[in-house]
Amino acid sequence: MNTEIHCDVAVVGSGPAGLSAATALRQAGVNRVLVFEREPEAGGIPRHCAHPPYGVREYGRLMTGPRYAQRNVAAAEAAGVDIRTRHTVVALHPGGALDLATPDGMLRVVAKRVLLTTGARETPRSARLISGDRPVGVINTATLQSALYLEHFKPFEAPLIVGTELVSLSAVMSCRRAGIRPVAVVEPNPRPTARWPLTLFPRLCGIPLHLNTELAAIYGRERVEGVQLAGPDGARSTIACDGVLLTGRFTSESSLARLAPHLSVDAGSSGPVVDQYGRCSDPAYYAAGNVLRPIETAGWSWREGRAIAGCIAADLACDLPAASEVIPIHVQSPLKYCVPQRLVPSTHSGLAELQLRVVEPVRGTLMVSDGLRPLWRASGAFLPERRIRVPLGDPAFLSATALDIGFESSP
Missing domain, CATH: 3.50.50.60 (FAD/NAD(P)-binding domain)
Structure with a gap:
């Protein structure tokens, strides 16, 4: 009807x-x-x-x-x-x-x-381009938690966890509560994504953490039986497990x-x-x-x-105020994005800041300019998946025709 x-x-x-x-x-x-x-x-x-x-x-x-x-x-x-x-x-x-x-x-x-x-x-396995077999037991965190807390069954007993974002720590907590013992946590980057000391949690739970390590392949006929890992020196190793938990x-x-x-x-x-x-x-x-x-x-x-x-x-x-006039915001690599992506020239309160992320670690000076002069600067170390916040309190932001955000090049 x-x-x-x-x-x-x-x-x-x-x-x-x-x-x-x-x-x-x-x-x-x-x-x-x-x-x-x-x-x-x-x-x-x-x-x-x-x-x-x-x-x-x-x-x-x-x-x-x-x-x-x-x-x-x-x-x-x-x-x-x-x-x-x-x-x-x-x-x-x-x-x-x-x-x-x-x-x-x-x-x-x-x-x-x-x-x-x-x-x-x-992101599911299909988008991560992980090779190997296609057995049962490769899931993400949402599926794990739905299985444990809504459907009341354990999808595996000894999985490998991929990723070190905050959601990975949530996955470790969920596994511990259910009596699941992960065999390891692997992270392709040289440092964990989540902030210290939260990244100590897997080790405190007795779970090895392997940095600079990629999941290269998954093995198993009907269910996951093991995985192949690629270490920092390119060496390949195999770990037995009965599941793969893709996080983040x-x-x-x-x-x-x-x-x-x-x-x-x-x-x-x-x-x-x-x-x-x-x-x-x-x-x-x-x-x-x-x-x-x-x-x-x-x-x-x-x-x-x-x-x-x-x-x-x-x-x-x-x-x-109507969005009849907008100030576009352009970001330069290695910045990933800015939210919001445009501003309306108005002092009516809205979101208090611009939110940015980088795709790779950067140490330097982040600058917002109107194309002619700098409006805001901040120096430091900027890491992937860490919140970068630029306050919108400066009236100059709302009088520009466009905003450009990027890192100042070294002299």
């Missing part, structure tokens, strides 16, 4: 960013706020993470992921948000119209504003935006192009959370969702 409903704001995704934004919108007086979630239960990825730390800054207490997700859902429902699970958005149309597949058939939603909070996902290397879950010609997607961040208000190239659409860039913490996404909700509420009240 085809039906059509109207609302003030439609939120696509029920993770921390989506639920916090929906709650803030209702608290700001926005009447009808609908959240659409394709899963049977709202709450996002934290539902799968049965370990702390969640909720300290948001709710003033230490929570596990499922408890945190439940708290976010409860807050949204208490505020009067209409949360609809098993509702999958299949198309985004100009001006805020959505097509959804639901248990009752197709649904058309026409919203004054749409907020995309679809999050991010880990996140990419934004922006497939809906990519299929919508009216929405621009940034190649560097893999998420929608936005201004400092989270507003997309189609001004009826906004984005917040990890769909903007992979990847930030649940707490960061929760706070960003609330900030963007304030911008949407101002927009609905005709109190947000």
Whole structure:
């Protein structure tokens, strides 16, 4: 059955960013706020993470992921948000119209504003170009945690873990809770990605950590039986294991935006192009959370969702400047991306800073210029997957015709 409903704001995704934004919108007086979630239960990825730390800054207490997700859902429902699970958005149309597949058939939603909070996902084996056999037992962290906490079974007993981002440490915690004993953690770079001392955690758990080491091949007929590793000197070695856990290397879950010609997607961040208000190239659409860039913490996404909700509420009240003029932001290698990718010349508060990442370690001076003069500088060591923040408080940023961000070359 085809039906059509109207609302003030439609939120696509029920993770921390989506639920916090929906709650803030209702608290700001926005009447009808609908959240659409394709899963049977709202709450996002934290539902799968049965370990702390969640909720300290948001709710003033230490929570596990499922408890945190439940708290976010409860807050949204208490505020009067209409949360609809098993509702999958299949198309985004100009001006805020959505097509959804639901248990009752197709649904058309026409919203004054749409907020995309679809999050991010880990890169699968197919995109990592890992050779070898194709046995059962090669999964990512989300699949592991879903198996352990939602389906209550162990996919393996002694896996190899690939990657040292924060999500890898979450995977180690999940394995320990389930009685799974990883045989090793491998990282292709010369140093772990997560910050010290967090990177000591695998070793404290008795799990060897191999740096400068790549997963070269996977072996096994029906299930994983072992892997081949390529060490720092190119030497190959074989380790017996019954699974491979691929962690990290996140990419934004922006497939809906990519299929919508009216929405621009940034190649560097893999998420929608936005201004400092989270507003997309189609001004009826906004984005917040990890769909903007992979990847930030649940707490960061929760706070960003609330900030963007304030911008949407101002927009609905005709109190947000139009995006008739924009200041494009250009980044130079080895910078990976900048979010937002453009600014609107206005002093109306939005996101407080530019967020950047580098693709390789850099030691030097990062500079923001207007093409003629430097506007901001910072010197230091900049590492991959570490947050780089450039404050937007300088009025000169908003009077430029364009911003260029890169590292100063050595004299």
